[in-house]
Amino acid sequence: MSFVASRDAVNETHVNPVVNVNANYAAIMPFGFVRNLNNPEIIHNTDRQWFGETRAGAKQYIGELRKKDIKVMIKPQIWVWHGEFTGFIEMKNEDDWKALEESYSSFILEYAELANEVNAEIFCIGTELEKFIENRPEYWNGLIEKIKAKYKGELTYAANWDEFKRTPFWSQLDYIGVDAYFPVSDSKTPTVEDCLKGWEKHKQVIFSLHKKHDKPILFTEYGYRSVDYSGKTPWVSDRSLNQVNLEAQTNTTQALFETFWSEDWFAGGFIWKWFHKHDKVGGPDNFMFTPQNKPVEALLRKEYKNE
Structure with missing residues (x-):
């Protein structure tokens, strides 16, 4: 689960x-904030x-999850004001x-220290930061060593x-992490068969990257909104849909499970997204990503039990 702060x-x-x-794993997601796409200051761990977005909050969440034997990935994320794409x-x-490099190092190393302190099973070094990585590859090589x-x-x-496909440092990590919002169907109500066909070309590319680097694939995020055309542009969170x-x-969601979950090179994934007040979220009138209190929750329960 992607367990929301x-x-x-x-x-x-x-x-x-x-x-x-x-579920046997939860992604815990502390946040840093930047004012705009060209601002180098990441504000993080403040009162x-x-x-749940702070270091103390992440640690408290992890402590409660540990009591139930839930494993943890710490996945620090950046939010750009007005929701612009990181x-x-x-x-x-x-x-x-x-x-920016100095600020990002301060942010990410703080949570690397927390990951070590709480023995987190996985640490995610960043989320959807392509231009930063493309422009500063040497910085990222050094950051991974730190x-x-x-x-x-x-x-x-x-x-x-x-x-x-363009991320340059997979060989230095343990998993190839993908936020798996691939377009798989243009249909208003896609069938499982539509989506299985839609996954074919994407799966070939994903598998080829696994073969190239000999690393398992991890869906660091996956999931779909409960809306018409859910498989067409799954990354869109616009409330006009x-x-x-x-x-x-x-x-x-079922097609994603059928495509990947039984593959020995696939490590699993973190569904987007799961809120702490389970009885107050989701439900049959909700059009956002959460699976909570919707038919897809029963599908998750079944598939996760079969792991």
Whole structure:
């Protein structure tokens, strides 16, 4: 599960629904914030953030998940004001690039230290930062070495679905991480068969990257909204897409399981996204990503049990 940070601490009542759906891993996602795509300052771990977005909050969440034997991936993320895409973060000059590097190192190494402290099974070194990586490859090579000096567990990076083919440092990590919002069907209510066919070309590319680097594939995020055309542009979170279609969400999700879950080179994935107040979210009228209290939750329970 991608376990969403909130204002509040969590307890057993918030973790039990994760256990009940047979999930064995949770991604914990502390946040840093930048003012715009050209601003080098990452604001993080401050008292102005929600508790779950901070280091103390991440540690508290992990402690509660551990009580139920849930394994953990710590996945620090950046939010750009107004929700602009992090893949487009790009500085205008060398001074700003240096400042961004210093700020990002402070952000990510803080959570690498936490990952080591709590013995997190996996640490994700970044999420959807293609322009940053493309422009500053040497920085990233050095950053990976600094992370490895602080944290001894397994490493991944969450590359966007149209980015992962170009990510240059997979050989230095343990998993090829993909945020798997691949387009798989143009249908209003895609069938499982539609989506299986839509996955064929993407699966070949994903498998070829596994073969090239001899690394397992991990879907650092996957999932679909419960809307019409859910398989057409699965990355879109625009609230103007609001025609609820629970069948579309279930079918697209089932096709993803059928395509990947039995492959020995596939490590698994973290569904986007799971909120702590299970009884207050999702449901049959919800058109966003969460599977909670929708038919797709039963599908998850079944598939996760079969792992």
